[in-house]
Amino acid sequence: MLDRVQQQLEPILDRQGRLWRAGRRPAVAELLERSPLRHDTDAQLDLIYNEIVLREDLGEVPTFEEYVAQFPHLREELALQFEVHGAMATDAAETPRLTDATRPDLEPPFGDELPDVPGYEVVEVLGRGGMGVVYKARDRRLRRPVALKMFDPGRTPSPREVLRFRAEAAAIARLRHPNVVQIYEIGDHRGLPFLALELADRGTLAHRLQRLPYPPRPAAELVAALARAADHVHANGIVHRDLKPANILFAADTPKLTDFGLAKLLVEDPDAARDATRTGEPVGTPRYMAPEQTTGRHELTGPATDVYALGTILYECLTGQVPFVAASVVETVEKIRFAEPVPPRRFQKVTRNLETICLKCLEKQPERRYATAAALADDLDRYLRGEPIAARPVGAAERAVRWTRRYPTRAALIGTAAAILVAAGVGWKIREGRERERIAEVRASVESLVRDGQDALARREDVLAESRFQQALVAVQGEPALADYRTGVAGWLNHSRQLLHREQWKQRVPPREFDDLRDEAVAQSVLLDRLGRAPIPTAREAVAIALDRTLPGDPAWQPPREQLAILDADLIALADGPAAALARLDPVPTGSRLGHLRRAAYLDELGRHDAATAEREQAAALPPNDADEHFHDGLARLRRGDAAGASTAFEAVLDAEPEHFAARLCQAVCVLKLGRPGEAKVGLTACVAQRPRFAWCYLLRAECHRQLAAADAARKDIRAGLDLRPAEALRLAFLAANGQGGPK
Structure with missing residues (x-):
């Protein structure tokens, strides 16, 4: 699938080919003059390469020197491009040149x-x-x-x-x-x-x-x-x-x-x-x-x-x-x-x-x-x-x-060192040291790749950033000793991929702003026991705000609207019981197994078992969506105080959809409730990488820092979170909850 840059570049490449074949010779700078890609190095290189091939078709012999004179800032890239092109063109040497005798009329x-x-x-x-x-x-x-x-x-x-x-x-x-x-x-x-x-x-x-x-x-x-x-x-x-x-x-x-x-x-x-x-x-x-x-x-x-x-x-x-x-x-x-x-x-x-x-x-x-x-x-x-x-x-x-x-040189050094150490009779100690050094080297490499990716993001070089984060993720996945890096690197990789496709993201349904509003509602719904039962109306208001950003009657919006209705019904059930929750779901079109299963659960609570059975039969006829079902099961368990069971459910979601932000956030809440603030901090750091403007990532990570006795880091995260969401109700509720101690 073509990325955004390639979609913008393809018409320019087509125009370049048409103009050259028509006898005109447009310069690369001319072709990019009014394009958003005019400062894009890769776009320049692709157009240069296409021009080289077009000139060769005309019988010309383009040289490295003439292109370096035109593009001195691309000297290294052009050197590699000419080297690869020269190797690949070896195949063309076996193609006979057409003479006037073989040229068709x-x-x-x-x-x-x-x-x-x-x-x-x-x-x-x-x-x-x-x-x-x-x-x-x-x-x-x-x-x-x-x-x-x-x-x-x-x-x-x-x-x-x-x-x-x-x-x-x-x-x-x-x-x-x-x-x-x-x-x-x-x-x-x-x-x-x-x-x-x-x-x-x-x-x-x-x-x-x-x-x-x-x-x-x-x-x-x-x-x-x-x-x-x-x-x-x-x-x-x-x-x-x-x-x-x-x-x-x-x-x-x-x-x-x-x-x-x-x-x-x-x-x-x-x-x-x-x-x-x-x-x-x-x-x-x-x-x-x-x-x-x-x-x-x-x-x-x-x-x-x-x-x-x-x-x-x-x-x-x-x-x-x-x-x-x-x-x-x-x-x-x-x-x-x-x-x-x-x-x-x-x-x-x-x-x-x-x-x-x-x-x-x-x-x-x-x-x-x-x-x-x-x-x-x-x-x-x-x-x-x-x-x-x-x-x-x-x-x-x-x-x-x-x-x-x-890596023959590195392998040879390692092999030689190992032989000497074994001969000296102290091999096992030195090997342990070498392994630590190797892991330190890999760790340094991963950190360097992540820094390179972050720098590339700052320069808006999204493709390069995604490549660096992908390399870093492959490296940490192959090293059990670096398991604590995996979640954070995965978060950065997801973030870079979202930026890479930001143009498609702007046009997609639902848009990114909706995701933030939906996940705000999710966060408030699972933090009820930290903020007290009074915030149920506040959580429901967050659901209503998210619903306001959707289009009623549009089939593309039916799945997210149904998910929000289920979340709203769960909040109503906490305050007013299953009958009120079922009444909330009745007018909502049901297109998923989850919707029918939620209705069945409320009907069972009301003793209407025949109707519940009919809902389950309808659910069985629909394709499963394990990720959604595990996610809502995790939310329900978390609200009931079953943090361990909820953690298992959210892990299943992340196994199926590693980039599921809300599941990662809720998983961190579970781990925090289970008394493992260090592990929760790692997950929340990945959440920050995915959604750097989502206030709850910082506020919850501040609680992790507080439990780990890192007061300065906690204050920094609290300021960052409250700056993003300065609403007085949120500020007072969170500070009050912090004063109550750790999670219940």
Whole structure:
């Protein structure tokens, strides 16, 4: 899914390409002149890279020196970009240059109207790609719908693009498989080739992944079908080399591989069109490339390259994100080459077997992946049948070997030191010291990464900040000795991700302001026993304020409105009993299991057991939402004084949704009530990182400091909290509660 910066940059890149192909040569500064990205380093680098490729297409040889002269502040970044581009362009050396003898006779492009292609009735535009356009059409002779793929009528294609188009046609013509888009005809129109293809008009996998990740089983079924199709492609002597969600179409619910423009023949066919691609040009997507593709080692590109891409697709289906992505193409390539993917189970509930299959596809060395795409499909089928899989997870010893390969100098020093110490007879003491030093080194690294992330946030470099916090989280998750860092780092990571998507966040339903108001109501509802029963009206007023920010009757607002109504009913039940609570819920449309279960509980208290049974039957027919149900169970237990039971419930919420702010806040309240202020302080510090302007984070952390005899820190947090919420009622209530001592 594209982030905010990429969404703003893509139209500028498109305009740059159109202008260069039309004979104009716009400068990067000109293209960014009125853009909010004019000071964005990554945007400048992407436009420079695109300009380099466009100039190479015109036969020019751009140099590092000329670009450093124009952009002296980007010297280091340009040096790395030219180095990576040079390595990736090695593949292009095998592509023959087109001479005048091989250059097709191109007629001028026709206008923007729908083309008149003999034998076809063109209906509408289905989509546009990097160099072409796809139309929905009807074959007049065979009376069937087709997709016509042709060059964009608004520009004249380069000869190399024509060569690539013909190579795609030659590749697809070899294939007959239910999960590969079929080719019906290869024709010519106005001197340019076109393809008549099977129509698959139910969108792409990329569009489907914009909504939600796939559940594990449907994801495995999807990738198994794609792997069977890829195996058929390989059996016909072709490697796709550009498998990604955007190149997977759906006909009804059947996935179809498409876009063979970067395909490579495993055995050269003298009669086929030559490979006209350059790995370094912006036609593929770097984050879906296998490590061997990024190095330019053409001889290593084979079926294992497509297996890697299938693993990337499976990873994205399961987690909603690709394994490796960074602030720039160069950093992404570095991650693909050298970093290990974060296990999918840290993002989503995924079984160990499915995670093992996914990570085997993503091995750096091609020979360590599945030998064939069919072997991958077979293992996915075993998983789906509940049978033992063939792949095996990487063990601790193998992880150590990989660490050694990645840091050979450090590993050699550690090994040499260990040998000397053992020989000296004092190895165990020194090893203990070395381990402390190593942990201290990792701790220092984590703290440095967090500081870098915080500095990046201050500079509004949200992508870089998210990357640094992600690295820090991976580091602490691998070190039990740093467990006390996990919650805080996770909070910063969540905070950076929210900032990264702030434009989408502003437009989402519900907006961020609503979250703060809703969580204010939650906080007041669980702190009743600290502030006395009198604040029930105050807590209900907080619920009413949050409800005022919603839109009655709008389906998008129904879930949050129902949750607030349940919270309000629980407060009414505390003051006036179950009948009044049930009356509060009666006019509220119920669309969740939780709503029916709450009604059933109140009906049982009133002795109306038949009606309660009917509510539970309706609840059973709805999909479960374990996180919401655990959360409200935790709230109820906390209000009853069962802090231990509530803590267990909130832990279950955080297991399912690690970024659930209200659950983390309530979990800290539970731990504080259980007499563990140090642990509560860690959780509340993570809450501060997530919501730095949420007053209760500071006020509750002040109580932790007070119990830990840190008076100065307590006073500082109290001032911070009361400055954020200076309301007199809140000030007096909290100070009065503080005077009563610790939590009850």
